Amino acid sequence: MPLTLASLVHHSALKLSVLAGGDRLDAEVRWVHTSELDDPGPYLEGGELLLTTGLKLDVEDSGFLRAYVRRLAAAGVVGLGFGVGVGHDEVPPALVSAAAEARLPLLEVPRATPFIAISKAVSAAIAADQYQAVTAGLDAQRELTRAALAPDGTGALLARLAAHLDGWAALYDSSGAVLAAAPDWAGRRAARLAGEIDRLRDTPAPASAAVAGPAGTEDRVEIQSLGTGRRPRGFLAVGTEERLDTNARYVVNAAVALLTLSLEQSRALQEAQGRLAAALLRMLLAGEPDHARSVAGRLYGNLLDRPLRLLVAEAVTLGAPAGPAGVAAPAEARGAGSAGSVGPAGPAGSAADAAGPLALLAERTEAAAARSGEPLLSVRDGGRLMVLAAEDAVALATAVDLAEAADGLAAGLSAAVAAQEVPEAHRQAESALAVAHRRGLNLVEHGEVGAGSVMPLLSDDAVRAFAEGLLRPLREHDSTSRGDLVASLAAWLSHHGQWDAAAADLGVHRHTLRYRMRRVEEILGRSLDEPDVRMELWLALKVGA
Numbered sequence: 001m002p003l004t005l006a007s008l009v010h011h012s013a014l015k016l017s018v019l020a021g022g023d024r025l026d027a028e029v030r031w032v033h034t035s036e037l038d039d040p041g042p043y044l045e046g047g048e049l050l051l052t053t054g055l056k057l058d059v060e061d062s063g064f065l066r067a068y069v070r071r072l073a074a075a076g077v078v079g080l081g082f083g084v085g086v087g088h089d090e091v092p093p094a095l096v097s098a099a100a101e102a103r104l105p106l107l108e109v110p111r112a113t114p115f116i117a118i119s120k121a122v123s124a125a126i127a128a129d130q131y132q133a134v135t136a137g138l139d140a141q142r143e144l145t146r147a148a149l150a151p152d153g154t155g156a157l158l159a160r161l162a163a164h165l166d167g168w169a170a171l172y173d174s175s176g177a178v179l180a181a182a183p184d185w186a187g188r189r190a191a192r193l194a195g196e197i198d199r200l201r202d203t204p205a206p207a208s209a210a211v212a213g214p215a216g217t218e219d220r221v222e223i224q225s226l227g228t229g230r231r232p233r234g235f236l237a238v239g240t241e242e243r244l245d246t247n248a249r250y251v252v253n254a255a256v257a258l259l260t261l262s263l264e265q266s267r268a269l270q271e272a273q274g275r276l277a278a279a280l281l282r283m284l285l286a287g288e289p290d291h292a293r294s295v296a297g298r299l300y301g302n303l304l305d306r307p308l309r310l311l312v313a314e315a316v317t318l319g320a321p322a323g324p325a326g327v328a329a330p331a332e333a334r335g336a337g338s339a340g341s342v343g344p345a346g347p348a349g350s351a352a353d354a355a356g357p358l359a360l361l362a363e364r365t366e367a368a369a370a371r372s373g374e375p376l377l378s379v380r381d382g383g384r385l386m387v388l389a390a391e392d393a394v395a396l397a398t399a400v401d402l403a404e405a406a407d408g409l410a411a412g413l414s415a416a417v418a419a420q421e422v423p424e425a426h427r428q429a430e431s432a433l434a435v436a437h438r439r440g441l442n443l444v445e446h447g448e449v450g451a452g453s454v455m456p457l458l459s460d461d462a463v464r465a466f467a468e469g470l471l472r473p474l475r476e477h478d479s480t481s482r483g484d485l486v487a488s489l490a491a492w493l494s495h496h497g498q499w500d501a502a503a504a505d506l507g508v509h510r511h512t513l514r515y516r517m518r519r520v521e522e523i524l525g526r527s528l529d530e531p532d533v534r535m536e537l538w539l540a541l542k543v544g545a
Contacts, residue, residue: 003125021105027078046076059092085111141254158182167240175363284422300375310425311387313411369395391416467540
């Protein structure tokens with residue numbers, strides 16, 4: 001308990017008397033200082049009990065004494081102790097009036113009480129308070145440690161932490177999603193701090209921030225990053241009505257240490273699970289579902305007995321030189337792993353992309369699966385992510401929503417398949433991913449690949465070059481000779497080789513059109529009777545339009 005003026009007044013050995021400011025004896029005394037200066041303010045920090053014998057005070061000048069008291073109050077002095085029996089037999093009445101006017105507690109120190117006795121009493125009380133704080137902190141640390149070892153360690157720890165602080169506590173994963181909160185009502189309040197978590201994520205760990213609570217609350221919220229690496233592995237937020245005191249900070253620091261230890265110890269387990277997930281996915285892609293089931297055991301529940309969908313997401317470089325379709329180049333074009341390669345999960349990947357949209361997609365998908373208790377295979381491989389989950393899984397829906405909204409990602413999603421059909425799902429997802437890249441979309445589902453026109457798929461430089469080369473002889477003829485062979489060919493093909501309809505569309509006789517088509521064959525050296533020739537010419541006309 002902090003030392004107050006009231007505590008000193010009630011100290012039987014000191015025999016202090018209150019002459020003014022009796023209503024402000026609850027002020028905390030941080031230290032005691034003796035000074036005979038008429039302006040000791042520059043040498044004070046605030047919170048001191050100032051002791052003086054008044055040897056250098058003009059006690060006959062009430063104006064001087066009022067100014068003296070005002071200077072003490074402005075310097076943060078919480079009380080003035082006046083020693084009698086040395087320079088003055090009693091406390092000057094003008095000083096009592098000045099202290100009462102300024103509401104500054106004024107204590108009379110009897111001649112029998114040396115100033116050093118007051119200093120010792122204050123020092124002993126402060127030391128006792130600090131010892132009590134350390135002891136309480138150690139007790140709290142032991143209590144939190146016992147809670148952390150419980151079956152629901154994280155939830156129990158947060159509950160004890162919130163009780164100690166008389167507030168609330170919440171744990172976030174590295175993506176900023178709320179993993180647990182205590183009491184239960186705090187989850188919604190904690191979720192409203194996502195923006196603050198995002199800002200702290202970019203600060204190397206360890207880092208902390210004190211912020212105002214969500215709108216509509218009077219909380220004071222402190223957020224601490226968790227983890228020993230450069231990038232936080234999680235965050236702890238605590239909300240209280242009052243500023244955290246020394247005891248509370250001991251408790252929070254203990255919780256941070258325990259949660260960090262838990263997160264770091266789980267890293268090896270997560271990496272092992274990631275390697276297992278990569279191995280299982282590799283078996284499924286190789287068409288070996290039975291082997292995958294035997295390896296998975298009960299770890300992945302009945303995941304392989306349900307209809308599955310495969311999501312393949314890839315990082316793209318925003319602002320990079322555009323590819324043939326006018327979209328940013330995919331990661332595999334920049335040297336990432338091949339479409340069929342499967343590497344380790346979770347922390348894998350370069351440091352450069354560690355905080356990128358692909359890592360965020362993986363983290364939030366895995367966090368959603370953890371919250372819903374759903375099994376899934378999530379495998380990172382350099383610049384791409386593969387997620388295999390039940391078609392109705394909440395985590396898969398989360399991944400789809402995030403992929404659609406994220407910048408710097410392209411993703412393809414397969415149809416629902418059985419475990420033995422995962423190779424087909426992989427082919428479907430890769431095809432959908434290729435379409436997403438070409439169309440500049442974030443996400444394409446397999447069912448959308450066959451929808452719409454094929455023409456957007458052909459709009460790259462190679463196809464344009466082919467069309468230009470195929471039609472160049474006809475265009476050169478049209479620029480130097482009579483007869484519009486390109487337009488005539490387009491009209492004839494659009495009418496499926498019907499001479500009369502095509503000639504009427506062009507406004508020429510059908511014999512003229514027949515002559516022009518023979519010239520086309522002569523110039524190109526190819527027969528229009530061949531279906532492949534007609535198809536290539538039609539596509540060339542559409543691409544070059």
